[in-house]
Amino acid sequence: MNNETTSQDGNVFSWLDTAISAREDVARAANAINPSPWTAGSAEDTSVTHIALNDPESILRRCAADRKLLELHGVRGHGCPAYDYDGDLNEFARFYNHEACPVVQHLAEGYGWTAGQTPPIEGDQVT
Ligand SMILES: [Zn+2]
Numbered sequence: 001m002n003n004e005t006t007s008q009d010g011n012v013f014s015w016l017d018t019a020i021s022a023r024e025d026v027a028r029a030a031n032a033i034n035p036s037p038w039t040a041g042s043a044e045d046t047s048v049t050h051i052a053l054n055d056p057e058s059i060l061r062r063c064a065a066d067r068k069l070l071e072l073h074g075v076r077g078h079g080c081p082a083y084d085y086d087g088d089l090n091e092f093a094r095f096y097n098h099e100a101c102p103v104v105q106h107l108a109e110g111y112g113w114t115a116g117q118t119p120p121i122e123g124d125q126v127t
Contacts, residue, residue: 013100077096
């Protein structure tokens with residue numbers, strides 16, 4: 001991964017976009033060398049099965065789905081689940097375009113984001 005992907009000093013939105021792009025680039029490069037689908041064949045080695053289940057096409061599908069979630073929840077004002085004062089995720093809050101809702105934070109965690117993980121968010125209650 002490049003420095004932009006590993007640096008968590010910036011905002012989570014650009015960091016996540018860079019992290020997804022890095023995965024897409026590697027998946028496309030791997031697919032160019034050894035096109036999907038990858039199969040486990042009759043191997044009983046679970047690591048081979050794991051590799052087959054994470055072939056380039058499946059990674060690109062995951063990245064595309066994550067981009068759709070980022071489009072819905074990132075860099076736009078919206079209402080989204082939020083933690084209440086007890087730490088339960090059973091409230092709705094309004095997030096402004098510069099605020100990362102829990103969905104964006106959890107997406108980023110899946111790509112390795114560790115800065116400021118899912119603190120309780122005290123947004124404007126909408127329900
Ligand atoms: Zn959201």
